[in-house]
Amino acid sequence: MSLAERVSRAWYRDSAWLTPLRPLGALTARVARRRLGRLRKGPDAAPVPVLVVGNITVGGTGKTPLVIALCRAAAARGIKVVVISRGYGARPPSLPWTVTPQQSAAEAGDEPLLISHATDVPVIIDPQRVRALTAALDLQPDLVISDDGLQHYALARTAEIAVVDARRGLGNGRCLPAGPLREPASRLDRVDWVVINGDGPFRHAGGVPMQLDAPWLENAASQERVPLAAFVARYPQVHALAGIGDPERFFGMLRGSGFVVQPHPFPDHHAFVADDLALPGDAPVIMTEKDLVKCRDFVSPRCWVLPVTATLPPGFIDRVLAQLVQDTEI
Known part of the structure; x- marks a missing residue:
């Protein structure tokens, strides 16, 4: 620890x-x-x-x-709407920076990139939030x-x-x-x-x-969706990977859905590499949406994401x- x-x-x-x-x-x-x-x-x-x-x-x-x-x-x-964010961990070419879904998490930051993917609204990052707000106002929201x-x-x-x-x-x-x-x-x-x-x-x-509801799992490679109950029946034992502020909340959600979970916590905003996903055995690897945006270039069909809705x-x-x-x- x-x-x-x-x-x-x-x-x-x-x-x-x-x-x-x-x-x-x-x-x-x-x-x-x-x-x-x-x-x-x-x-x-x-x-x-x-x-x-x-x-x-x-x-x-x-x-x-x-x-x-x-x-x-x-x-x-x-x-x-325009969203502004500090962009923790982001390394954009300049500031303020407008995030688009095509960018990498290293460039845009994981949470801003997730918001951009999920909503298609403009997301502007800058550690100086007043400067981010000024850039947002230029878009006339x-x-x-x-x-x-x-x-x-x-x-x-x-x-x-x-x-x-x-x-x-x-x-x-x-x-x-x-x-x-x-x-x-x-x-x-x-x-x-x-x-x-x-x-x-x-x-x-x-x-x-x-409540954060998650009715299905989505394959990280093929985007196939499987209802959560059907997935649990097919694959009761899974690896769970989380680099978020409270990984145990994610692991607990999976356990509450009926999975036997082998947890793999990482620090918040962890910069994942392919080896992090090379877990032993052949059980599915389930991750959060926030982590998926950092793993898109090297996910395999073994990897699944749990989309949540507030x-x-x-x-x-x-x-x-x-x-x-x-x-x-x-």
Whole structure:
């Protein structure tokens, strides 16, 4: 187990060896509160609505499937959306950079490339999100969605959604480095919506439940689709590969579907190579959509992807879009 994995596990178990780090966590919380106070005084408002979808914890919570669901719903209602993203790990020729489905994950970043593949909306990456927003406005959108960026206070925003993993919640409730929080837990009281992903003990007043549904598996080489239940009946034992913020969430989803899983976790945003997929035996290899965009050049017919769709309460996305884009029809 790597040091990062040990620390992450300690955050969610509130291990005693983290106690000396509590003063540093309190300092992080104090700085975050001051920065949030400056945010509330405002950067200047953008000329179009800006929705930030992010989280307050380190690691994955399921925000990218939510961004994809919002983009698809907006497109169905005739709302022109541009997505902006930091583009973690991307190495584009210049910045800001417009992502297209034909690019590589090394050039575009895995999450921006996944969003581009899944939605066909313009995706602009730049670590300086204000510069990304300026480039997005040149495309004359009706709505800009920022994938992550809740703590990027220089970015003007109209509304915020914070996504929390129901199983892991807020860990020990402390800020970095004593815990997994980027900001104090009270930050959730100041966003417009808290979306709670999956099943678990975490609760928040007014929280909106979200489930990631996966009705089928798709072959990474041939694009053949097989219903999940039929696949489990045919191949009950599988390898599962995940280089995401919380690999156990993916492995647990497969186990819950009836698979006997041999897990292969990798660090978030891992740059896969062909040898990573050369797993022993002949059992199928199942991966996430985020990982597939980094493996397209060397996948084999043995490799399958589990596409997920964010499912939210009826009318929730309609209400979000109507609040942001005034002429939206519901």
